Amino acid sequence: MDxxxxxxxxxxxxxxxxxxxxxxxxxxxxxxxxxxxxxxxVEAYITTIVIAEVLHRRMLGExxxxxxxxxxxxxxxxxxxxxxxxxxxxxxxxVEKLLRLPLHVIEVTSADIAASHVLxxxxxxxxxxxxxxxxxxxxxxxxxxxxxxDFARVPTLSLWRPTDV
Numbered sequence: 001m002d003x004x005x006x007x008x009x010x011x012x013x014x015x016x017x018x019x020x021x022x023x024x025x026x027x028x029x030x031x032x033x034x035x036x037x038x039x040x041x042v043e044a045y046i047t048t049i050v051i052a053e054v055l056h057r058r059m060l061g062e063x064x065x066x067x068x069x070x071x072x073x074x075x076x077x078x079x080x081x082x083x084x085x086x087x088x089x090x091x092x093x094x095v096e097k098l099l100r101l102p103l104h105v106i107e108v109t110s111a112d113i114a115a116s117h118v119l120x121x122x123x124x125x126x127x128x129x130x131x132x133x134x135x136x137x138x139x140x141x142x143x144x145x146x147x148x149x150d151f152a153r154v155p156t157l158s159l160w161r162p163t164d165v
Contacts, residue, residue, distance in 0.1 A: 003033050003145055003160045011043040012143035012160065013136040014103075016053035021147065021165050023058060023094050029162035033145060037101050044145075045104045047135045049128050051095065058091035106135045123153045133157075 006012070014037075021027035022034050037044045060074040068084045069077040078084060099105075108131055115137070116130035125133065129150055136144065136157075143158045144151055151159055 001158065001160050003029050003162050006033070006036075006042060006143075006145070006160045008036075008041045009043070010143055011045070011141055012145055013045050013047070013106075013132060013141050014050065015132070015144060015146035015148055015151075016050045016057070017147045018145050018162070019050075019054045019098055020057055021162060023054075023098075024061065027162045027165045029164045033160075033162070034098075034101065037103070040102055043104070044101070045106055045136070045139065045141060047106045047132050048108055049131055049135075051099070051105070053128060054098070055091060055095050058094055059085075059088055062088045062091045106139065108135060109138075112138060119154075123150075125150055125153070 018030050018033065022030040033042075036042055060078060063069045063078055063084055064071045064074050066087075068087065069081065112131055112134040115134035116127070119125055119130040119133050119137075120127070123130075123133075129148065133151070133154060136142075142156055143160060145160045147161055147165060151157055
């Protein structure tokens with residue numbers, strides 16, 4: 001469903017890609033949605049895994065944007081040149097700003113890890129997605145803001161997607 005049509009007061013999990021598209025300036029829908037989160041219109045949850053994913057992807061993006069590594073195989077190039085890492089700080093500032101939003105941060109538990117195994121098998125999800133889903137289920141969340149079609153395989157989830165990416 002269109003993220004712009006998400007009813008007010010909905011509680012939902014936010015996937016990392018929503019933040020990535022916003023921070024990269026690639027989606028006005030994601031930016032507008034996060035503005036609604038800032039205004040307290042929706043009750044937003046993120047996992048510690050989502051935070052780590054956003055940090056990781058923004059670090060790589062910053063290295064490419066600053067022409068410190070080429071775009072192709074960014075992770076491999078950064079690993080080969082670790083001396084670049086201390087030069088990267090914008091990604092930290094970006095994520096710190098996001099964490100000032102009224103977000104509920106869900107810490108991953110060992111029970112979530114155990115539950116994620118079953119979810120991976122049932123819905124053919126990757127590891128991080130299955131752990132995020134396990135966390136959401138633990139809290140009774142049935143809505144997710146995402147651009148990841150893999151979650152469409154979970155019949156108990158309502159997906160809210162940006163339509164401009």
